[in-house]
Amino acid sequence: MSGYRMEGAGRPDRSQPVRFSFDGESYQGYAGDTLASALLAQGVTLFGRSFKYHRPRGVLGAGVEEPNALVSVIRGPGRFTPNVRATSVEIYEGLEAVSQNRWPSLKTDVGSITDRLGMFFPAGFYNKTFMWPRSFWEKVYEPAIRRVAGLGDAPTEIDPDRYAATYAHCDLLIVGAGPAGIDAALEATGTRKRVILIDEQNELGGGALSDPALNPWLEASVRDLRAAPNVQILTRCTAFGFYHDNFVGAVERLTEHRADIGDGPREKLWRIRAGEVVLAQGAIERPLVFEGNDTPGVMLASAARAWLLRYGVAVGRKVVLMASHDSGWRDVFAMAKAGMSVAAIVDVRGTVDQALLDSAAQLGITVHLGSSVIGVSGRHAVSGIEVAANDGGNRRKIACDALLMAGGWTPTIHLWSHSKGTIAWRDDLGAYVPDKPNENVRCVGACAGKWDFGSGVVVPALPTPRDPTRIKAFVDFQNDVTAKDIGLAVREGFRSIEHVKRYTTNGMATDQGKTSNLNGLQLASTALGRAVTEVGLTTFRPPYTPQTFGALAGRAKDALFQPTRKTAIDGWAEENGAVYEPVAQWRRARYFPRGSEDMHAAVNRECLAVREGVGIFDASTLGKIEVVGPDAAEFLNRMYTNPWKQLQPGRCRYGLLLKEDGFITDDGVAGRITDDRFHVTTTTGGAARVLNMMEDYLQTEWPDLDVWLTSTTEQWSVIALQGPRARDVIAPLVDDIDLSAEAFPHMAVRLGHICGVPTRLFRVSFTGELGFEINVPAQYGRAIWERVFEAGRPHGITPYGTETMHVLRAEKGYIIVGQDTDGTVTPMDAGIDWAIGKKKPDFVGKRSLSRPDIVAPGRKHLVGLLTEDPDVVLDEGAQIVADPSQAVPMTMLGHVTSSYWSASLGRSIAMALVAGGHERMGETLHIPMPGTTHRAVVTGTIFFDPEGSRLNG
Amino acid sequence: MLLIHCPYCDEKRPEIEFAYGGEAHIARPHDPSTLNDEEWEGHLFIRSNPRGRHHERWRHIHGCGRFFNAVRDTVTDKFETTYKAGEPRR
Amino acid sequence: MADSLHRASPLPGGTVTLEGATLSAAPEMGRYSLRARDPAALAALIGRELPDAIGACSGGIARLGPDEFYALLPAQDALPSGEGGPVSIVDVSARAVGIVVEGAGAARAIMAGCPLDLDRMQPGRATRTVFEGVEILLVRETETRFQIDVWRSFASWLWRSLAGVNAA
Structure with a gap:
């Protein structure tokens, strides 16, 4: 043994040493080690400080269930990841990890004074103590509490990493590649099923990785699976949520384990739709509840076994087992056979299987039946334990440097519960197991309660001769909840486990109570004197384990966060110094500053230019709907407040759209192109909503009408030319439309060409000036804009943006729906009841205009x-x-x-x-x-x- | 994300292609002016909001574009059936 | 005169190479939204056959819904306006641009953001769907060639998104 490393044991590759640091100190491990295994191998026992009391904490588990050993990993600027489990961090050359929630250092933490002075914060402490004065909560109490109670620091810099995402489809998704999951996958090889097998660890095998006897089977199985063309294997991939219709979210970690992260994405989000899901997530061993059970060096027996047989690390030179379940006996037997020294087995049960006693005798291990650990000595590491018979007698001390707990097993039913499958209580297991599925999903192996771990008894807390109100027996290690807290919650009247959970915070930490839920439930059940099934079980919600925001966002970051819609003319605006504003998903030029102009100066200049000369404005974002068919006019007549049937082709009308409740929802100008064809415009932000509303009425209320709607918003670029000189500017560019005021009056539309490009030329105005809106197919938008702009130079043409447009329309009292209206404004309220066709028998919203509250x-x-x-x-x-x-x-x-x-x-x-x-x-x-x-x-x-x-x- | 059977496409398609459209089988009165205020209030605002079977409208907006009706259980979130607009209530 | 004007596309020129696929801009095309209660009347009016089933695509025309067809034609092919008939024919050539994804890895690249099971989409099928939050029209022309039609203002975002999928 070198340090605590067992020669010849475990999977880490001894030919590949890896150097890393923890809290600034340099260590060496091997490729295949986790941060926890490598540190344990060096004799490190202290990994962190607890959430509330800053108590020293070590490693409890060996996987994602770990509640204590949370660390932060630092990978350079912006790459700071807090709250990762040391048991899940694979080491790589140069890994830099630090402990959390301590100051100035892990070993001398000032915050732990709360613990030393016995300043325990019982359940509900914050709510009760910091109630008054009320204003102090936000300004004084909460910031102070947040400083001392906490997890790792939040990163302060922008995450420079990229994240990938994909959808995937398969016929069979298997979550968990322990023996049960591997068997399920092997069954599907050679079929036509598309299979995805995912596992959160770095290699397939799950529990088999801690059982060298299974090595040959595992190697052969993995080889077969890798060779199967229909099986896709994803390791380092966590299925974090199970959603409707077998939709499973998973995150694959691509670079977390690599010294060189390269330039690829850090993680990949998998959105998997599966025909059938097989959950093979295994089970998690349960801690036992007794005084001192959070001392560094007290851990799960199964974890100690994994450290030894998978990682080649002995967690102590002399260990003791505290068991209520056979599995712990088997674990320490395997460890003793591998060369570890086991000082004693303590079992709360009065009798156990004779075979276990025989094996213990053969291995020379002392056994104390009907006994419990009642205390642990050592602060930063276990130095010994005190044991008593369950009746309180026969107290004695045993020297040891690690204490292993075997409290039974909790099937990992998180994803099953996400899928809304029902669960059933099994008294013999002291646990809930999957019952009836709600989706096409089944559980196999230990997560179905099928295991060969032997049997055990369930004890809410170990018997102790000490005053139970004065001991610190932890239930939820991460949130510092003790057995006493749960008793207090029950005494204060909480009856439902959902309420007990929220009052005590049991199970509400980042581990979601993987090791604490069942113990908390048993304690509450005992205190209430009611069966566990009557107390309920808290709800599991995604994510199964914490995931990064980056992974959940996937590619939706920076420029890809969401589309920034740009018009065909946007590039011209950018080259000409436009300042933009977002309007719906579009970016629109807000104003075009000259020199050092601020917005005020630029807008004043632009406004005067339009009033006195001519301005040019990109109106392409306006929503446009082509309404076509023999019943086009009839349809618009029913939708809008205005009359449409008498409108002549070539003429336009302002249209006002209400919802059925009588309130204004949109407006715009529509032009009649031919008898059967209207060019309808909507507000920029209302385009999609109005089209959907129109489709709704057309499809479901008036399916007899022969009329169809087509969005043409993006078909046309729209160049608004406004001001007394507007006609002069386009006159030379248009030769097949008579632009004279007589031939082409206000509120008219003409078809023709501009610079040879087909155009729908509208004579309309949102400024109160002579104006045209030139519609051209979008690919010509910029070229025509530039031609018009050139033609306008002699007239002093001025580009203007949305801010000037807003001012000009406000000077004329033209409303902007959504700014001057808010969804509770009627046409009468807005003073535009002139737009209501008085003779029309009906239109959308008409009946509501005589509702009592509308006419009040x-x-x-x-x-x-x-x-x-x-x-x-x-x-x-x-x-x-x-x-x-x-x-x-x-x-x-x-x-x-x-x-x-x-x-x-x-x-x-x-x-x-x-x-x-x-x-x-x-x-x-x-x-x-x-x-x-x-x-x-x-x-x-x-x-x-x-x-x-x-x-x- | 739900899978929703579109009765027009006759396929199960992902929920993200659809938009919810409120309770189904609430027809706009042929002549709203004949309704008194209470009746009009009922049409505009009063919905059944059941616990369990709910008749509702969906639109396959990013697919075939059609509105259709569905029966969905508001407790389990499971679709019992979907059918075309205009077909009788199921 | 129109011929001398620059016709702008929101897509960059050239080709992007992904894992097992390439990304390129489709040429300019004629696009028409075709609507009719009676497809036969529409077929007669435009003098072309229309596919029978929703989701089918033939002769450059896809059936998107019970009364909706979408024509993707060579740029010079114009369709009549159908004026006066019980139909709606709307020229939307400029509304969208096409992105061609071609290669053995094309389906996988598109599935990075499209929730459909493209392993199960046959060549000759077309449908509206989404890529993340953006609506697209997806045509599987052959086993290894797709055309994605996307509204003009979303095209640059979609191009960049597709170009980035093999950051995966």
């Missing part, structure tokens, strides 16, 4: 607001009151919906929704804003060119 007085109306001080631009969203001296909370009349500086008017303008606004014309209202309260007069909403004479130029 006092509704909020859209009005204009002019501040008394013309230089004050109100905040959008600011509240409006009638009397600013009233007591707080004030009666609010409404809010400002749109507010801008109007360069054309030389003053601010605003629109607002105000209760009874239409009856308040001329009234002065008050708008409290930070620092001061402003006065404003209620007006109409049209601030500029109220006669509309400029439109018809």
